[in-house]
Amino acid sequence: SQTIHQWPATLVQPVGSPLSLECTVEGTSNPNLYWYRQAAGRGLQLLFYSVGIGQISSEVPQNLSASRPQDRQFILSSKKLLLSDSGFYLCAWSRSRGTGELFFGEGSRLTVL
């Protein structure tokens, strides 16, 4: 069966520090991968979308970047965090040419101080 792992679960970082959130999927190949940010009152905002290794679509201008170095690995990064980067980040995967069903990770709560 397929599983998705996301870590760390919680992270507290000072402003200006770097960020790396990692997500891996097991039990499937060539998945679509997603990074969302979940914020109260703003719902789920799609940040990045990837259909394959090295193929990243950035959905909103921001201080973050994403990379997909391996088929089932998706990394969310920043070189210098801003206060506004605080939030709850969700990684998800779906089958390529799928049915719109996304499978979500447990999320990572980032607090920037």
Add this chain to the structure above:
Amino acid sequence: AQRVTQPEKLLSVFKGAPVELKCNYSYSGSPELFWYVQYSRQRLQLLLRHISRESIKGFTADLNKGETSFHLKKPFAQEEDSAMYYCALILGNTDKLIFGTGTRLQVFP
């Protein structure tokens, strides 16, 4: 521009009462819509999709293209229905989903 709107942040009902969670969309193409649910301490997961025309846990949702709506309904709410509900729209020939802001449903005993 494509958009999903859920006008209610919070909906509170008593057990046994009917429930309707509102969702409206804006999309120039042929829409495919979904409802996702997040129970306390659980992952966000798919509840139902309009194309399947199915009833899941007693919930149904009908796509109304004239009103550009996809409201989620259940005739008799249960306490275990308390959760965060998100309406979502898939974009064109992609697998990208955009979500609404969510509605928290509270069902009181």
